[in-house]
Amino acid sequence: MADDELLTSEFIRHGKKQGLSEALLRDVLDHLLKNQFYPAGERASIRADLQRIIKLHLE
Amino acid sequence: MRLTHLILSNIGPFRGTHIIDLTTPSASTGYAFFAKNTRGKTTIYNAMRWCLFGEARGRGKIINGKRVDGSSRPIVGDGEILMNDDAYDNDDPQEMSVMLIAEGLSGKIQVTRTAKSSTKFARNDSEMDIRLDVIIGSNPMTSGKEAQKEIESFFPRELERFFFIDGESLEDYTEMMESNSIEGLQDEVNAVLGIPALVKGSDDLTLLRQTLKSKIDKTSKAVKQSTSARDNALAQKRLLQEKLNVASEKQKQLQTVAGKFEETLKKMHVHQELAPLIEELKSLDTQILLKEANLLEAAKEKVSESKVAWKVLLWTQASKFHSELSAQKKKSDDSERSIEKTREDIERIKKNIEDVTGICEECGQPLPNIEKYKMKLKSELSEREEILERLEKSQIHSPDDLIIKLGELQKIKPQADSKERIIKSEAKWKRLSNDLESLREQKRNLNAKVSEEAISSVAELGELKGRQETMIATRTKELQEARKDVKVAELELTRLERLSGNTTQDKASIQLNSTISKIQVAIKNTMSSYREKARNEVEMRASEVFVRLNNMPEVYTGISVDKNFRTKIRNSKGGFERKPSSGLTSMMTISVLDALRQVSGLDAPVFLDTPGRSLDEEHKKELLDYFWQTEGHQFLIFAHSGEYTVEQAVQEHKGMLAKAWTLTFPGDHSTCYKAACQSHDVLYDAAKKQYTCQQCDLIWNTDSKETIVLEVEL
Numbered sequence: 001m002a003d004d005e006l007l008t009s010e011f012i013r014h015g016k017k018q019g020l021s022e023a024l025l026r027d028v029l030d031h032l033l034k035n036q037f038y039p040a041g042e043r044a045s046i047r048a049d050l051q052r053i054i055k056l057h058l059e
Numbered sequence: 060m061r062l063t064h065l066i067l068s069n070i071g072p073f074r075g076t077h078i079i080d081l082t083t084p085s086a087s088t089g090y091a092f093f094a095k096n097t098r099g100k101t102t103i104y105n106a107m108r109w110c111l112f113g114e115a116r117g118r119g120k121i122i123n124g125k126r127v128d129g130s131s132r133p134i135v136g137d138g139e140i141l142m143n144d145d146a147y148d149n150d151d152p153q154e155m156s157v158m159l160i161a162e163g164l165s166g167k168i169q170v171t172r173t174a175k176s177s178t179k180f181a182r183n184d185s186e187m188d189i190r191l192d193v194i195i196g197s198n199p200m201t202s203g204k205e206a207q208k209e210i211e212s213f214f215p216r217e218l219e220r221f222f223f224i225d226g227e228s229l230e231d232y233t234e235m236m237e238s239n240s241i242e243g244l245q246d247e248v249n250a251v252l253g254i255p256a257l258v259k260g261s262d263d264l265t266l267l268r269q270t271l272k273s274k275i276d277k278t279s280k281a282v283k284q285s286t287s288a289r290d291n292a293l294a295q296k297r298l299l300q301e302k303l304n305v306a307s308e309k310q311k312q313l314q315t316v317a318g319k320f321e322e323t324l325k326k327m328h329v330h331q332e333l334a335p336l337i338e339e340l341k342s343l344d345t346q347i348l349l350k351e352a353n354l355l356e357a358a359k360e361k362v363s364e365s366k367v368a369w370k371v372l373l374w375t376q377a378s379k380f381h382s383e384l385s386a387q388k389k390k391s392d393d394s395e396r397s398i399e400k401t402r403e404d405i406e407r408i409k410k411n412i413e414d415v416t417g418i419c420e421e422c423g424q425p426l427p428n429i430e431k432y433k434m435k436l437k438s439e440l441s442e443r444e445e446i447l448e449r450l451e452k453s454q455i456h457s458p459d460d461l462i463i464k465l466g467e468l469q470k471i472k473p474q475a476d477s478k479e480r481i482i483k484s485e486a487k488w489k490r491l492s493n494d495l496e497s498l499r500e501q502k503r504n505l506n507a508k509v510s511e512e513a514i515s516s517v518a519e520l521g522e523l524k525g526r527q528e529t530m531i532a533t534r535t536k537e538l539q540e541a542r543k544d545v546k547v548a549e550l551e552l553t554r555l556e557r558l559s560g561n562t563t564q565d566k567a568s569i570q571l572n573s574t575i576s577k578i579q580v581a582i583k584n585t586m587s588s589y590r591e592k593a594r595n596e597v598e599m600r601a602s603e604v605f606v607r608l609n610n611m612p613e614v615y616t617g618i619s620v621d622k623n624f625r626t627k628i629r630n631s632k633g634g635f636e637r638k639p640s641s642g643l644t645s646m647m648t649i650s651v652l653d654a655l656r657q658v659s660g661l662d663a664p665v666f667l668d669t670p671g672r673s674l675d676e677e678h679k680k681e682l683l684d685y686f687w688q689t690e691g692h693q694f695l696i697f698a699h700s701g702e703y704t705v706e707q708a709v710q711e712h713k714g715m716l717a718k719a720w721t722l723t724f725p726g727d728h729s730t731c732y733k734a735a736c737q738s739h740d741v742l743y744d745a746a747k748k749q750y751t752c753q754q755c756d757l758i759w760n761t762d763s764k765e766t767i768v769l770e771v772e773l
Contacts, residue, residue: 006592007253007585014584018577028578029256032263036256037215038208047263054574058567 007033024057060163060213060662061693069146069155070109071102072724072766079103079720079768081693087717089687090695091771093705094722099766100697103722104668105132105141108223110157110172112216113189113207115141134174136183142174145765152176153187163213163662166196170210214663217250221656224649226669230641233648236626248624251659252593254586261582264575271572278565288558295555299548306541313534320527323520330517336509337517343502350495357488364484370473371481381468388461394454401447408440593658594620601626601647601654608646608685610677615639618647626651642678649682664693671702679703680711687715705771719771725750725759732769733757 008029015025031053035046065079081090094100105115117129134141135153142155156173171192178186193206201209214222249255327334415436417429426432602617605628609615615636617629628636628647639647656665665686671679679702686694696703709716723732731738731752738754749760 006596007256007589010589010592011257011581011585014588015578015581017584018581020574020577020581024574025578025581028260032256032260033253034212036253036259037211037217037250038259040259040262042208043259043263047267050260050263051267051571054571054578055567058570058574 021057024054027053027057060161060168060664062159062161062664062695064158064160065103065107066156066158066160067103067106068157069143069150070106070141070157071143072097072099072764073102073106073768074143074145074765077766077768081718083717085717086690087687087715088689088691088694089683089712089716089719090693091703091705091708091716091719092695092697092722093700093703093708093719093771094697095700095727097764098722098724098727100699100722101668102766104223104225104666104697106157107159107666108219109141110159110170111210111214112219113172113191134184134187134189135176135181143765151179153181163195165213167194168196168213169194170206213661215250215661217247217255218656218659218661220247221251221652221659222661222663222665224652224665224667224670226667226672229645229648229673232652233644236624236648236651248597248655251597251655252590254590257582257586257589261579264579264582268572268575268579271568271575275565275568275572278568282563285559288555288560292552292555292559295548295552299545299552302541302544302548306538306545309534309538309541313531313538316527316530316534320524320531323524323527327517327520327524330513330520333509333513333517336505337514340502340505340509340514343498343505347495347498347502350491350498354488354491354495357484357491361484361488364477364481367473367477368481370471371478373471374473377468377471381465381472384461384465384468387456388458388465391454391456391458391461394450395458398447398450398454401443401450405440405443405447408436408443412436412440591622594622594624597624597651597654597658600657601651602629604653604685605647605650608650608678608681609643610681615643618650620651641673642675645673646678646682653686662692664695666695666697668697669699669702670696671698683708683712683715687712689715693717709771709773713773716773719773721769721771723767723769725763725765725767726761728759728767731755731757732759732767734769 008026011029012022012025016022028050031046031050035043038046061081063080063082065081066076067073067079068076092100092103109115114131116131132139132141134155135147140147142153146155147153153176154173155175156171158169158171160170161168169192171190173190174184174187175190176186177188181187190202191206192200192202193209194200195209249258330337412433415429415433417426418424419426598618598620601620605618606612606616614631615628616631619627619629619635621627626647628639628643630636636643653665667686670682674682683696683703698708705719705721709719725732729741729743729750731741731750731754733752733755736752736755736757738752740753742751742753743749744751747760748762749758751758
């Protein structure tokens with residue numbers, strides 16, 4: 001998906017400026033894109049997974 | 060993803076079960092449903108939306124530049140319903156279902172949505188049980204909400220508009236795209252660009268940070284309390300040490316006093332045999348002191364009682380004289396009373412003699428023997444005078460003299476018990492005196508046995524022992540107090556140590572919070588820069604599609620998409636087309652929609668209802684030329700017979716058209732419509748309004764409104 005690549009490259013570019021690793025940024029964005037259409041009220045498990053992904057990269 | 064089967068049951072004009080097989084040996088993308096109005100084109104289109112999203116809406120409207128969706132169509136009830144009318148009126152239970160089967164990267168995808176009445180006759184949707192089941196690849200079947208999530212993972216509802224395109228609403232899309240309002244297709248565009256991932260992701264991260272912040276604050280507070288408690292515990296430890304030192308000092312002092320006390324007791328033990336004697340001496344001294352005091356009192360009493368001893372002695376003699384005088388006094392008193400009485404008698408008799416007149420006072424008559432009576436009175440008078448004389452002569456002492464003498468004697472008369480008391484006090488004094496002497500004698504005897512020095516030494520030791528006992532009591536009390544202080548300090552220390560605990564800063568949460576914060580900054584910055592780049596991408600792709608779709612690509616060179624995703628047709632002169640034809644505008648709209656569909660990157664078929672409504676012949680052809688390819692995403696059109704004819708479509712797009720169907724009512728056929736027969740040898744019964752095929756005996760009623768799906772032979 002050409003556009004996802006553009007979004008990913010932009011996100012990684014800005015994330016790296018914050019000192020974050022590319023792997024973390026990719027995993028976070030993949031997770032967010034995969035779940036982007038879930039409404040706010042149904043995102044509890046998505047948030048929990050998001051936190052787990054970030055924690056994994058901090059270990 | 061390629062749709063392979065669509066199975067409709069009792070929905071719209073489709074009575075019973077209709078299996079539409081979309082599989083073909085080729086990879087061509089063209090699919091078409093041809094039908095007149097009311098034959099079920101839009102029903103198929105809506106059936107798929109209902110199957111995927113659980114609702115089918117009527118056409119929407121544009122209000123103030125923003126699209127407002129039409130109302131959701133009910134499954135059962137009054138008015139235009141989704142369920143087949145005949146099934147609704149006659150079936151028990153009333154049931155409707157749609158099944159979609161597709162092949163995707165994850166394998167076979169099967170989505171089934173069923174609506175079944177929960178009552179004998181369901182009057183509205185609340186009396187219908189809706190069930191959704193999804194099977195993806197080899198995964199177990201999911202149902203309900205989970206199943207809906209599965210569907211939306213490959214077919215997001217937010218992007219529905221780029222896959223289910225309603226040709227009749229193209230003008231609405233166009234209006235939104237040209238609108239000055241920033242609303243328009245904003246939500247959809249954002250969704251296509253993945254903006255929800257960033258927006259919702261940022262919201263997710265904010266919520267995560269709130270939870271983390273709360274946790275960190277709580278931990279920080281606990282750490283602060285713990286640190287404070289630790290400081291207090293240290294101070295308390297010092298205080299406890301001081302208390303322990305005091306207690307220890309008191310203990311030493313007590314031990315010293317106790318040691319001295321022991322020594323005193325030992326010394327006293329040496330004089331142990333003297334102790335009873337000394338004790339006895341002490342006792343004697345006490346008794347002597349007591350006796351001396353008693354003796355003094357007795358002496359005083361004796362002196363006091365002795366003061367009347369002379370009276371006692373005199374009275375032994377004077378008492379006789381006193382008795383005599385008393386007798387005389389009595390006698391004198393009696394004589395006095397007789398003289399007085401006699402004198403009174405004499406006076407009375409004299410008066411009687413004088414008062415005698417000889418006349419009765421009552422009757423006034425002279426009394427008899429008056430002289431005799433007078434003589435008798437004179438005799439009595441003489442007798443009384445003699446008695447008086449004799450009585451007066453018998454008076455030796457006058458009563459007054461006797462009274463004076465008796466008074467004088469009375470002065471020396473002791474009290475009745477004076478003598479006894481004198482004797483008693485004397486006896487008491489003597490007894491006490493003897494007792495005292497006896498005690499003194501005992502003391503003298505003891506003094507002979509115990510030396511003065513020993514007595515003094517023992518006395519000193521005794522006194523010392525007493526002082527030491529007092530000191531021990533004082534020191535013991537002080538030690539108890541000190542130990543109590545120690546205990547209190549220890550308890551406080553335990554409490555403070557428990558409070559101080561092992562709380563440490565939650566470094567993991569702090570690090571996580573910091574990382575999340577950085578991701579949020581990255582999202583914010585990405586949203587600022589990405590939108591512009593994405594706009595360029597959409598503009599480029601839309602222009603590519605538009606150049607292929609429009610019939611004058613050398614004049615209409617592309618599409619301009621501004622920062623709010625409003626669109627205009629660009630011409631070869633470098634400007635914008637001011638008054639494009641409706642066909643050109645529709646092409647622009649379709650180009651932008653398809654560009655957005657491409658940009659979304661989602662792998663799904665495209666459904667276009669009434670595709671050629673506002674297109675001229677040339678554009679209609681070019682539309683199909685563009686979308687119907689030898690490979691790629693399936694492109695299904697639901698065409699009215701006025702838009703495209705079956706023959707024309709098949710002829711012009713042979714090789715690109717994978718499959719096509721016609722949707723008809725039985726009444727549309729005057730020859731046998733059975734694919735294997737298609738005989739013209741039919742009989743029509745006007746009374747029954749029905750045809751009968753003479754070849755295959757197929758009977759069909761011309762009044763029937765049940766759709767027949769017939770695959771077109773290509």
